[in-house]
Amino acid sequence: MILEPSQQERMEQVHLETDVLVIGGGGAGMYAAIAAADEGCNVILADRSLVGRGGATVMAQMTVAVAVGEQEPDHWQHHLEDTLAAGRGICDARLARLLCEDGPIRIREMDDWGVGWAREDGHIKQVHAPGHDRPRCVYVDFLNTGPAVSKTLRTKLSPLEQVRRIGELCIIDIVIEDGAAVGVVALHLPSNRIVTIAAGAVIIATGGLTRLYQRNSASANMAGDGYALALRAGAELLDMEFVQFFPIGHLAPRMIGMDPIMWDPFRYKLGGRLLNGAMEEFTEKYGQAETDGYVITRDLATYAITKEVEAGRGSPAGGAYLSFTHIPEADLRAAFGPVIDRLAENGIDLTKTPIEVAPIAHYHMGGVRVDDAMATRVQGLYAAGEVVGGANGANRLSGNAITEALVFGERAGRRAAAWALAGGGAAWSNSAAAGTIDLIRSAIPAGDSLNVAAAIVDLQHIMGELVGPFRDEAGLTEALSKIDRSRHRLGDRPFAAGGPFDVTELDWFDLRNMYLVAECVTRAALLRTESRGAHQREDHPEMQSGWQVNQIITLGDGGLNFASAPVMQEAA
Amino acid sequence: MDSSHTATLVIQRGAPGEQSREERHDVPFEPGQSVLDGLRWIRTHTDPSLAFRFACISANACKECMMQVDGKTAYACTARLVESDMTIAPLPNKALIRDLVTEIAPPGERLATVLGQGGLGEGDGK
Ligand SMILES: Cc1cc2nc3c(=O)[nH]c(=O)nc-3n(C[C@H](O)[C@H](O)[C@H](O)COP(=O)(O)OP(=O)(O)OC[C@H]3O[C@@H](n4cnc5c(N)ncnc54)[C@H](O)[C@@H]3O)c2cc1C
Numbered sequence: 237m238i239l240e241p242s243q244q245e246r247m248e249q250v251h252l253e254t255d256v257l258v259i260g261g262g263g264a265g266m267y268a269a270i271a272a273a274d275e276g277c278n279v280i281l282a283d284r285s286l287v288g289r290g291g292a293t294v295m296a297q298m299t300v301a302v303a304v305g306e307q308e309p310d311h312w313q314h315h316l317e318d319t320l321a322a323g324r325g326i327c328d329a330r331l332a333r334l335l336c337e338d339g340p341i342r343i344r345e346m347d348d349w350g351v352g353w354a355r356e357d358g359h360i361k362q363v364h365a366p367g368h369d370r371p372r373c374v375y376v377d378f379l380n381t382g383p384a385v386s387k388t389l390r391t392k393l394s395p396l397e398q399v400r401r402i403g404e405l406c407i408i409d410i411v412i413e414d415g416a417a418v419g420v421v422a423l424h425l426p427s428n429r430i431v432t433i434a435a436g437a438v439i440i441a442t443g444g445l446t447r448l449y450q451r452n453s454a455s456a457n458m459a460g461d462g463y464a465l466a467l468r469a470g471a472e473l474l475d476m477e478f479v480q481f482f483p484i485g486h487l488a489p490r491m492i493g494m495d496p497i498m499w500d501p502f503r504y505k506l507g508g509r510l511l512n513g514a515m516e517e518f519t520e521k522y523g524q525a526e527t528d529g530y531v532i533t534r535d536l537a538t539y540a541i542t543k544e545v546e547a548g549r550g551s552p553a554g555g556a557y558l559s560f561t562h563i564p565e566a567d568l569r570a571a572f573g574p575v576i577d578r579l580a581e582n583g584i585d586l587t588k589t590p591i592e593v594a595p596i597a598h599y600h601m602g603g604v605r606v607d608d609a610m611a612t613r614v615q616g617l618y619a620a621g622e623v624v625g626g627a628n629g630a631n632r633l634s635g636n637a638i639t640e641a642l643v644f645g646e647r648a649g650r651r652a653a654a655w656a657l658a659g660g661g662a663a664w665s666n667s668a669a670a671g672t673i674d675l676i677r678s679a680i681p682a683g684d685s686l687n688v689a690a691a692i693v694d695l696q697h698i699m700g701e702l703v704g705p706f707r708d709e710a711g712l713t714e715a716l717s718k719i720d721r722s723r724h725r726l727g728d729r730p731f732a733a734g735g736p737f738d739v740t741e742l743d744w745f746d747l748r749n750m751y752l753v754a755e756c757v758t759r760a761a762l763l764r765t766e767s768r769g770a771h772q773r774e775d776h777p778e779m780q781s782g783w784q785v786n787q788i789i790t791l792g793d794g795g796l797n798f799a800s801a802p803v804m805q806e807a808a
Numbered sequence: 809m810d811s812s813h814t815a816t817l818v819i820q821r822g823a824p825g826e827q828s829r830e831e832r833h834d835v836p837f838e839p840g841q842s843v844l845d846g847l848r849w850i851r852t853h854t855d856p857s858l859a860f861r862f863a864c865i866s867a868n869a870c871k872e873c874m875m876q877v878d879g880k881t882a883y884a885c886t887a888r889l890v891e892s893d894m895t896i897a898p899l900p901n902k903a904l905i906r907d908l909v910t911e912i913a914p915p916g917e918r919l920a921t922v923l924g925q926g927g928l929g930e931g932d933g934k
């Protein structure tokens with residue numbers, strides 16, 4: 237093969253060294269970096285996008301669940317009981333406990349760092365969210381929780397000399413030597429250079445996988461890299477079949493500059509009516525009428541909307557209508573003044589026309605299997621944030637995700653630091669990194685055979701249509717064979733256009749991860765022949781006590797291996 | 809493509825050290841769509857090598873999709889697509905990386921800074 241200029245540039249590979257490497261600069265990754273630095277470590281915090289901007293944390297607009305007991309007396313044990321109940325019997329109680337017990341400490345620490353939790357009469361204000369037994373959810377006005385959390389952590393990080401932040405650095409693989417994580421191989425997007433980083437400990441904080449789905453609330457960086465990195469490194473995943481769908485995600489008309497899950501607070505305050513394509517109320521047919529405001533549960537709403545669409549009674553864009561036309565404009569303004577103006581900029585007048593909504597992939601309960609030190613089974617390899625599985629079992633309570641990111645981030649940072657300071661595992665090894673480097677160097681020019689950007693959209697359709705909130709054996713089997721066929725077309729040599737910011741190459745590496753992670757979700761869903769929480773099998777509608785287990789996935793030479801393991805029931 | 813429902817994006821492309829070129833791309837027009845929608849349509853339908861930067865897609869949270877739209881600095885995800893020609897170019901006051909991607913990372917977050925190379929400063933790298 238003739239070397240293109242891009243390939244020649246590739247020669248100037250860069251090598252860096254650090255005590256702790258954090259992959260992903262969301263809430264979990266930033267907190268981990270701060271904690272590891274506090275323990276006296278040098279840290280590199282790498283993000284494929286920009287630190288604090290590329291993931292879910294900055295996009296979150298609602299609330300954070302935590303038993304600070306400012307609104308009403310509360311105790312972390314109450315929060316734990318609610319979390320375990322929502323998780324339908326398969327939470328790892330150690331992780332759930334850590335989330336609930338350390339939550340108040342982290343939330344107060346964030347308060348000290350100036351995040352600005354909304355206050356009322358001198359105390360932090362807490363609101364009630366479904367599934368919680370009392371008002372427990374803190375927030376930052378107005379719809380500013382995620383941006384404020386992100387900004388606070390960024391501000392905290394920037395003066396720390398022990399932390400080197402590197403944006404636009406996409407981690408391709410974790411390097412394993414002698415059974416321990418010793419660093420990573422990465423691609424620096426703006427220069428198209430290969431970067432290797434030797435590290436005493438590595439923390440995966442890459443967030444979730446909802447970009448696998450056609451309808452999602454994800455950013456472009458949420459394609460599940462961390463699960464694939466962990467698998468290839470030899471770590472275990474658990475409960476990958478549990479993807480949380482948000483029932484009334486915004487569908488149409490096109491709306492920009494707003495969170496797709498924004499209709500939830502509208503429904504709390506104003507009710508609103510869910511209507512099918514013929515403008516008829518329909519939820520009663522599925523077991524719950526909407527006569528007294530917003531009472532319908534999330535699973536039922538998701539089910540009812542999905543079924544109406546399947547029966548050909550959906551709205552034009554393929555969802556349901558959500559109508560506030562019966563509510564006087566004055567009431568709309570009183571409840572959501574500034575938001576009403578932003579809707580107007582989008583050409584949306586709620587007094588005149590209903591909007592369209594549909595279930596969208598929003599969060600992932602499953603993920604990397606860790607113990608309560610956030611350690612995987614691979615020495616020196618830790619995980620934190622949404623990428624971790626187990627704390628939320630089969631279903632997550634609203635507000636638990638940000639708490640989880642902060643709490644697990646802090647814990648992972650300290651434990652990874654301790655491991656690194658104690659000498660870590662094996663030393664960095666060029667030969668252990670060679671496989672991934674050779675893979676990157678083996679890139680071939682993208683031909684016309686496969687448009688990688690379109691292949692991502694195809695996969696999102698497969699997942700949305702066949703591995704969505706409602707599943708059955710036929711659909712899941714079809715999805716697997718489609719994923720397999722698409723993956724074949726991707727081949728085993730990367731496509732590259734060459735030169736800086738090579739989006740073709742990035743898409744190729746994204747697809748390499750996405751197919752693997754999609755296979756995990758689909759096969760786990762096929763194996764779990766019951767319905768529990770967010771995993772609903774139409775051919776197995778009941779919850780089975782025999783399935784009160786975690787499904788564990790590992791990657792071997794022959795592909796994925798599945799096993800089940802008893803649930804960690806003891807919180808202590 | 810029905811020309812009455814088409815937006816034409818006239819896009820400045822190229823990398824540092826290359827002569828930049830203009831490309832015309834027709835994309836289907838639907839009311840309410842953003843320039844980012846149009847750019848993503850081009851990648852999935854006609855040219856997957858077109859480089860632009862975005863993360864949050866339309867929540868306007870990441871602030872990564874800044875570029876020039878009809879001569880003005882804008883977020884591609886909040887700039888509306890219109891049913892006529894629109895010129896799309898990289899930010900003029902930032903170092904060009906490729907096509908519509910410029911160096912917008914804070915200096916403290918750049919690999920070059922970590923390597924002690926100072927790196928591509930604002931405005932150079934042409
Ligand atoms: C629209 C939206 C609204 C939400 N609202 C709420 C809410 O109100 N309350 C709540 O509790 N939760 C909410 N959630 C969920 C919550 O925001 C997330 O679970 C949480 O922020 C995850 O934090 P994280 O640090 O684990 O991951 P993220 O914040 O997603 O960060 C992960 C980072 O990793 C980077 N990354 C990924 N792959 C790589 C790689 N290969 N190399 C380098 N970097 C990589 C990404 O660029 C990203 O910056 C919401 C989620 C969304 C999408």
Ligand code: FES
Nearest residue numbers: 865868871873885
């Ligand atoms: S894509 Fe995030 S602000 Fe435009």
